[in-house]
Amino acid sequence: MKVAVLGAGAMGTGIGQIAAQNGCDVVYYDSFPGATDRSKASIEKIFGRLVEKSKITSDQKEEMLGRMRWSADLEAVTGADLVVEAVIEDLDVKKALFAQVEPLLRSDAWLCTNTSSLSIAALSSGLTHPERFGGLHFFNPAPLMPLVEIVPGVKTGEEFSEAMEVLMNDWGKVPVMAKDTPGFIVNKVARPFYSEAIKLYEEGVASVAEIDAAIKSIGFRMGPFELTDLIGHDVNYTVTETVWGQFFYDPRFRPSITQKRLKEAGLLGRKTGRGFYNYASGMDAAVVAQEAAEIDPLLSEKIVERILCMIINEALDAVWQGIADPENVDLAMTKGVNYPKGPIQWGREMGWDQVLDTLKRCHKHYGDDRYRPCPLLRHLNSGNAELGEGQLTDNFMV
Structure with missing residues (x-):
């Protein structure tokens, strides 16, 4: 061939x-x-x-x-x-x-x-x-x-x-x-990994290194800021902006002004020597900063919960829209971007009720539709539904 x-x-x-x-x-x-x-x-x-x-x-x-x-x-x-x-x-x-x-x-x-x-x-x-x-x-x-x-x-x-x-x-x-559909499986489901982390940073909840350290504590090989610096903000921001536009500017995919400014300034991450981290001291700058970070365990847990629930919601939306079945969503995220677990599996382990409650709490606090729960998540909390191989055990209309 x-x-x-x-x-x-x-x-x-x-x-x-x-x-x-x-x-x-x-x-x-x-x-x-x-x-x-x-x-x-x-x-x-x-x-x-x-x-x-x-x-x-x-x-x-x-x-x-x-x-x-x-x-x-x-x-x-x-x-x-x-x-x-x-x-x-x-x-x-x-x-x-x-x-x-x-x-x-x-x-x-x-x-x-x-x-x-x-x-x-x-x-x-x-x-x-x-x-x-x-x-x-x-x-x-x-x-x-x-x-x-x-x-x-x-x-x-x-x-x-x-x-x-x-x-x-x-x-x-x-x-x-x-x-x-925009982003296919991985680049749709993975968007909150970056965007919600940046939003937490913009709100002053925690530093870049603290958020990365919190995420890595549950098995991710890299935190969201460390990873975007590796990918390059020219690439990562452009994908986010493309997915956002192709989903008719759905707030769930809204890009970050902070990342846009990094791209505009040419601070693209490791390849330019500076992004969210400054690599003047070496390419291990992100790891060094994370190891030095001291974050309250309860705050770390809440950071993880918020980012993870957003990812799980997006994964369920991929199933809901027929982009892929649950097995392929989890396979894509573990084999394509090295997630320690598939988001569907994570949702089952956390409990669909915890995922829904977290999103409802954020939606009520911010009044932002980026936190709206996927209809499939609501259905899984109805008490009479299970998530099978891409199909629901009972049919329903919204």
């Missing part, structure tokens, strides 16, 4: 690496000056480390590199069986690229986008073969994170999801099916 990757940045490079390690011929296309050279150097370095760790042999390294090439000429993708686009998260840029690429492909080739938040339907408009197009969303770093969201659009053919599921399983990934 010939796999073409459009965009040789960190994500695109990782996707191509996965394909090459699974026996595919890989061609990278990127017209940005220096991008292909950086990508090739990165792959050579990664494969070199794998040889040092005895994960692969020197012969395997050379064999894989022999099946990979990099080009600034779009014609190089001609004849690809699968094309995965991983360029900047901009609708117009992606559509313009697809318009150039599609004529170079056979009618039976698959054309995929790695978008994390843009509409698959919108991206497919204008394509000659939209039935061969859909979302194939990897998570960074792609070679290490197992999850891939498979997202068909309204014009996507029935064969797409099955073909991508088989391929991703063959590549050793964990595929989940998602509906073409």
